[in-house]
Amino acid sequence: MTRRRNTELGLMLMTVVIVCAAYVLASLGSESRIPANIIPFLIAVIALFMGAHIAVRRLAPGADPILLPTVTLLNGLGYVVIAGLNERLAAAQATWTAIGIIGFVLTLWWVKRPRDLERYRYTFALVGIGLLLLPLVPGLGYDAGSGSQIWVKFGPINFQPGEIAKVALAIFFAAYLADQRELIATSQWKIGPLRLPHPKYLGPVLIAWGITLLVMFYQKDLGSSLLFFALFLVMIWVATQRTSFLVIGGGLFATGALFAWRTLDHVKVRVDIWLDPWKTPSGNGYQIIQGMFAMAFGGLTGTGLGRGGDTRIPAAENDFIFAVIAEELGLLGGSLIIIAYLLVIGSGLRIAAATDQVFDKLLATGFTLLLGLQAFVIVAGVLRLLPLTGVALPFISYGGSSLVMNYVILALLLRVSDQTSTRAMNRAAAAVAA
């Protein structure tokens, strides 16, 4: 267990060096000088990153050593890029990073066993659905200008409840499926040659589908609706091993998407832009075209940190931050980000595969999918591989709600991982004692 932590410490130190070097280079690139606040910056980075590491050492000593360094690297590079775009946002992002790491430590400290969460499954379900619907409450919810009704204002605090809802619903799905999976898996409903799951168990699928459509129709948040549905489908498929869920669910989603494309203007606009942005290069296609110009300009090695930061890309610090990274760091940097997410996915799924607890397994799978799929959806949108759906690039994009909740996800993944290795140690110790 100490070995794992020492590996993590080494990787964390490398992350500190890389992030601080990137910060200096970005300042040199944009203003030809060493940043004045490099010493406070260095102290802050070391304090935050090492704080997180020490918390893991104390609270989850057996956890996977790769995830935390990878994620803090993404967070740090994201901060450097945001700082190059907008100093005010960078200050806010630094605060959110601190809150995120505090949330990470608190989660590790508070959730000693994942099972503790399993007990509150219906609370999580209610909280999740409630939060999801919150932006639709008149007077609370508002549209921050992106065209999606996904924000909530509580006095001085603005946040995206959907980010919290995702985590709550993943916990609920995992708990529900851990309980019901045997029943769902063995249920039969024969229609002619088809062998479908019993209608009783199709109910939750339809409810999830309903939530998805609700989010798509009323909040106009395409990316999140896709994520919710994919999360539920994949989790039920992993839990039951029944491919028919994927087929039925996929069919439902396709029907919903087709219907949305036909009837909803904002969906149709997104698809039209995706099919041919060059039709309206200074209108709807502007953002995606400027993003592609920026990435092409970066080429193989990039323009250098601080030397891109194209202010012409709308939402450069958020949805389009990948385009800015690919411009400044080139194909090499863009590939680095892709590989980093693959590492997160790999570590997350390995944690899921390693545990013998069904709930833990489903939870880890769900969380990994949330991170991996969300990153894919937004990067694919920026690259015009898929229609653009505005979701945050996990750990990199500017945005508090998303960053804090992703750190909570990270803490829970590490918690599952730690539990697994603790159990294995105990078993080994018991075997030796016997």
Add this chain to the structure above:
Amino acid sequence: MNRSIMKLGVVLVVLYVALFAKLNWIQVVDKNSLDNNPINTAQVRRDFNRPRGSIVTADGVVLAQSIANPDTSSEFKRMRVYPQGELFGQVTGYFSFRYGSSGLEKQYNDELSGSTFDQQVKSFGDLFLARENVGNVSISLRKDVQETARQQLGDREGSVVVLDPRTGAILGSWSWPSYDPNTVSSLDKAVAEASWKSLNSATGVPMRPHFYQDRYFPGSTFKVVTAGVGVQTGKVTNTEPSYPYVDSYTPEGTNKPIKNFGGETCGGTLPDILRVSCNSAFAEMGAETIGPVDMVAGAGSFGFNSAAPIDMPEPAKSVFPTNVGNNPPKLAMSSIGQNDVQATPLQMALVASAVANGGVIMKPHYLTEVRNVQGDIVSSYTPSKWLTPLSTLSAATLFEDMVGVATSGTATGMAIPGCTVGGKTGTAQLGTEPPRSHTWIMGFAGPPGKPPTVAVAVVVLNQSGGSEATGGRVAAPIARAVLQTALAAQGGC
């Protein structure tokens, strides 16, 4: 369940590989077409928002500089201004976010933006200091020479090139019509586009630096090249041969005579025929005394048929026809600067500088040095040879003969008291009804008994009159005035 998790992992990897593939497509495969998309302004916007050095003349006048954009809401933090406007417009060129760059702005883009290897390496030690890593480019042009040229040429179309024959440093290069680069470089897209459109449809193509990109019939100024080739090949001296006193010369293979101006009779040895610019004698010299092989090679040795290595974008090639082998009439016409011979004003100034500089043509050059913002020299230009068309001895012969033309020949209009001046006029006829011509003069000047310190070429386009005197009358005063200004700047004769 682990099998499903593994499958999920495989699917996610496949999705990410697709991302990687598409990223490669955009950043590598499709890069050029995206970069060159007409609505893509990434490159210029980057250059515009980064610091850029100034262009400064030898007499300390700022020609181009970047200042903070007064409009703080603009996407451009800086703007490029040209305080001298049209006076140096064709030399500095423009630096436009809409149309890219031209002139010295294009030639020395890397130096101005601080991205040459030298600048990068030297600034490496400055990592810990807050300073801008740009280069200020000093050039050899002088504002006083430039102003004299503008004032003398007035609103007539034409060019003036003044250079130091010893180094190739260009002291003055003025063409009319010229233009003010400020409007094309405007940050206001509408202003830039309107100005671009009107300049491109204006008569005389004002944005074109005529003095090194336009070619004209050199007329009789080319006789210095013919004479130079004759002397250098040893076929002509100041005493041999003596050409017959005739009013025309009829080359082999034609019965169309080449007439002397005004039907006059002329002939004799080299100093005599150069002084009066005798067509019949030089036509015979090229066609018979020298012959096609030496004539073509000789013209090439003076820089014809290659572009002058000036530090500006896209210099034009001056032309001497190479298909004169079995064509004595063409060779004869070419030897007096007619037919297919074409020369830039810069090229003729270089011919004069060969005679003035002991037979060596130095590379024509604007750049003198690049300095960083502290004023330290980052790199400086070392003058170098381009061509050596004449031996020292041959150059001395030609020198003597050209001085003769300015003392008692067609170029007396450019003589300056107290200085040694040599020259040669030219009148390239364009038509006879009414007679119009490009009038030329080229030559050099310097303190008596010492090598000349200034060489000049002047062409005034499309002037009325067609006699050999026209060049002397129209172009000589211009050459004289700019030579005087340039000499005064050097401390006089």
